[in-house]
Amino acid sequence: MVRRRGTYQIKIRDKQLVCFFCQHDEFLHREVYTDLNPLGETVTDQLTLQSFYCTSCGEIRMFQEKNRFDHMLQKHVSIIEYTEVTKE
Numbered sequence: 001m002v003r004r005r006g007t008y009q010i011k012i013r014d015k016q017l018v019c020f021f022c023q024h025d026e027f028l029h030r031e032v033y034t035d036l037n038p039l040g041e042t043v044t045d046q047l048t049l050q051s052f053y054c055t056s057c058g059e060i061r062m063f064q065e066k067n068r069f070d071h072m073l074q075k076h077v078s079i080i081e082y083t084e085v086t087k088e
Contacts, residue, residue: 004029011081024056026085
């Protein structure tokens, strides 16, 4: 598991991520790696999930990391955008 330091506002497919329970929009981040073993078969792939922990109520949301093709940039970019929240 890998953790980004800091607090983030998250956009997924250009939509702001908001907590279902408290409507807060600031999250801590962890990247979770899960080995896949469907029905006892050995699979060499690993599932990577982005885990977002609400800083207000503690609700956890998880999303699979995927890419989309950006026609303006002419390259694949992540569907998840991170904006660090700075505290003054």
